[in-house]
Amino acid sequence: MTSNPPIPMRPIRTAQSRFPWHHFSMRFSSTPRGARLARRLAGERLDAWGVPYGSDTHDTVTLIVAELSANAVSHGLVPGRDFRLRLSAEGTTLRVEVTDTRGEKVPALVEPSDNLDGGGEGGRGLLLVAALADRWGWYPCADGPGKTVWAVCSASVLAAPSP
Template structure:
């Protein structure tokens, strides 16, 4: 007599997140920005936003832009930047805090096609449902944030059927 085990569950994207929170400091270097993006990708996948989904890609692009802006425009020698991800309901909030409060975020003028960079915040504004910034209350710096509403992905099909 053999016992039949139930099939393993198939991972699907949930439309409603329980409360999740992830916060970590990173060195204010290009390597730190890459690590922030990579760890954010792993965390989002663990929360049910699978790799390769539109929501995952948009969130990682947002994390990458805000992290690289913290390194490029918010860098203060010897000080890190902080990434915070939080999820509640159907929204995921990305916050990046740096220690340079006098360099405020402003989207580039889209009418200047010869400009090499500076379009990161335009991209964030296009991807996010809302975004903004606020000054740090506990010291120098600012926090730039973006909120993305995550819509459900099509459920994965079990290939054994």
């Protein structure tokens, strides 16, 4: 049985350099369970990086991960192919990237349906991401089929460090 090594804890340096450089990348099954696991592991990783559970920053970034992962499962699904989550933190910036294998489905902001009965429940994910993140966008994968949807939260969105 293999065991996972403990996640090293590093102190947050200063307000100008809130985060030392961190990176996390993992593939998940393109299922609701995979999207849920991506959100939970992202939350755990953020906590290990010094962004505590329950903070505004933690909640914002995990919500962005949840929405982009759910979109990868709902709209980017190719049977038998996974999606990839990448998180990076450098300086005062957190970046979320979710890559799926459906390049022909281009992400776009659309107004959600007013009809919540019978299938009109979708359409709010990217609106939430756009409202919460400083910037977001997408680009086609250079090394194969698919696309990457990304969002960046900078110092203006991040909560102030704890004393």
